[in-house]
Amino acid sequence: MFVELKRTGGFAGLATRKAIDSNALQQEDAKTLCQLIDGAQFFQLPVAIPASGPGADRFHYKLTVDSEGRSHTVDVDEAAASPALKSLIQWIISAPSNP
Amino acid sequence: MYNRGGMLRGAMPTPGFIPPHIIHAIAKNGNERQKELAIQTIVTSSQARGKRQIIGPIANALMVPAGGKRRSIYDARGKEKVPGDLVRSEDQPPAGDSSVNSAYDGAGYTYDFYDSIFKRNSIDDHGMRLISTVHYGIKYQNAFWDGNQMVYGDGDGDIFRIGAFTGAVDVIAHEISHGITQFEANLAYSDQSGALNESFSDVLGITIKQHLLGMTADKSDWLIGPGIFSSRIHGVAVRSMANPGTAFDDPLLGKDPQPAHMKDYVQTKDDCGGVHINSGIPSRAYYLAATEIGGYAWEKACPIWYIALRDLLKPNSSFQDAAKMTSRAAANLFGEGSREQSAVKNGWAGVGIQV
Numbered sequence: 001m002f003v004e005l006k007r008t009g010g011f012a013g014l015a016t017r018k019a020i021d022s023n024a025l026q027q028e029d030a031k032t033l034c035q036l037i038d039g040a041q042f043f044q045l046p047v048a049i050p051a052s053g054p055g056a057d058r059f060h061y062k063l064t065v066d067s068e069g070r071s072h073t074v075d076v077d078e079a080a081a082s083p084a085l086k087s088l089i090q091w092i093i094s095a096p097s098n099p
Numbered sequence: 100m101y102n103r104g105g106m107l108r109g110a111m112p113t114p115g116f117i118p119p120h121i122i123h124a125i126a127k128n129g130n131e132r133q134k135e136l137a138i139q140t141i142v143t144s145s146q147a148r149g150k151r152q153i154i155g156p157i158a159n160a161l162m163v164p165a166g167g168k169r170r171s172i173y174d175a176r177g178k179e180k181v182p183g184d185l186v187r188s189e190d191q192p193p194a195g196d197s198s199v200n201s202a203y204d205g206a207g208y209t210y211d212f213y214d215s216i217f218k219r220n221s222i223d224d225h226g227m228r229l230i231s232t233v234h235y236g237i238k239y240q241n242a243f244w245d246g247n248q249m250v251y252g253d254g255d256g257d258i259f260r261i262g263a264f265t266g267a268v269d270v271i272a273h274e275i276s277h278g279i280t281q282f283e284a285n286l287a288y289s290d291q292s293g294a295l296n297e298s299f300s301d302v303l304g305i306t307i308k309q310h311l312l313g314m315t316a317d318k319s320d321w322l323i324g325p326g327i328f329s330s331r332i333h334g335v336a337v338r339s340m341a342n343p344g345t346a347f348d349d350p351l352l353g354k355d356p357q358p359a360h361m362k363d364y365v366q367t368k369d370d371c372g373g374v375h376i377n378s379g380i381p382s383r384a385y386y387l388a389a390t391e392i393g394g395y396a397w398e399k400a401c402p403i404w405y406i407a408l409r410d411l412l413k414p415n416s417s418f419q420d421a422a423k424m425t426s427r428a429a430a431n432l433f434g435e436g437s438r439e440q441s442a443v444k445n446g447w448a449g450v451g452i453q454v
Contacts, residue, residue: 006369008370012259012327053246058245059241
């Protein structure tokens with residue numbers, strides 16, 4: 001399984017990218033990643049989850065998961081992400097990059 | 100939305116649903132917090148401009164204290180929920196936490212600037228409480244305006260210095276100014292209007308910093324967030340208003356992507372259409388105008404920009420509209436054909452926009 005997280009926006013407007021190949025992860029971590037993806041119901045999410053209200057300098061995430069032949073990309077504003085999606089994003093941010 | 104006692108809980112998005120007699124009842128019978136919620140409900144997420152006649156009499160009934168500065172600093176304690184725990188209120192002595200104190204002082208300086216230079220009473224011009232949350236998230240690499248309050252992370256220590264976001268008055272003033280934009284022109288946060296929104300926050304941020312330092316336009320470095328990057332980053336600041344695109348060039352972060360001229364406008368889907376990227380163009384126009392006018396930017400150039408934001412611009416305004424409206428504001432303040440207006444036109448011409 002391949003995961004790519006791109007982050008833009010924020011006060012500094014920096015674009016950062018994180019990619020993870022689950023084959024290169026420890027088994028425990030690979031399992032956790034799967035659970036977080038399922039918990040966020042990632043493959044059922046709409047392609048765009050924008051912020052619904054005012055705000056500025058928030059992060060915007062573009063998250064792609066390629067798994068078992070299916071691929072899905074979601075564009076989400078930090079303010080609009082569900083707690084489960086936030087957990088997935090935060091896990092990806094703190095995991096080491098591998099490809 | 101209403102609890103059993105008939106009192107408002109939380110802020111409602113549609114002020115028109117609340118009949119004035121309920122507002123007056125809350126103003127008469129409510130405690131400080133309930134009165135504040137009533138004001139917030141009227142003022143939050145509504146355009147101040149155009150609604151001042153409606154909310155004015157009601158707001159007067161909910162009299163804010165003279166002076167109007169009311170700061171509340173909260174600690175999110177590493178969680179990503181706001182506001183968090185109240186740790187310092189207005190007129191309380193410094194806390195034992197430098198982030199709390201910096202957020203408090205920065206909000207105060209920003210409030211005082213808007214009050215003394217523009218006679219503006221807080222973000223909504225009605226004494227809105229200045230709410231700041233510090234220690235948001237863990238190693239959170241950001242500061243933002245959430246529509247209601249300022250929120251500050253600690254930084255990660257790797258890309259951003261720890262404590263950088265609350266320690267910089269230009270960052271604090273930038274965030275507070277997003278609130279002011281929301282209540283005035285309410286520039287839509289995408290594409291050109293969004294880049295203008297970002298630029299106005301940098302314009303006010305840099306001017307407030309210059310005011311703090313007592314610096315004329317020609318002595319300023321025109322850098323936004325110098326020193327918020329850690330020492331490992333090859334860069335001098337997050338943005339340069341004088342020379343967009345030159346603030347950093349780093350192996351990890353890449354090169355500063357800001358354009359300095361319309362011909363280099365960046366078409367992108369990222370960052371809401373590049374609002375932090377294309378803001379370089381209007382920001383440089385301000386830098387050019389302010390340095391051509393000379394002296395202190397808060398005396399002439401900043402009032403021109405502020406009046407355009409407060410009275411003339413709209414949510415969908417483009418760079419061309421901003422050029423026209425700042426030129427008009429300059430004419431209103433200093434006269435048609437004045438050297439101040441000329442400097443504004445030259446500033447925009449310098450970034451490729453003719454007015």
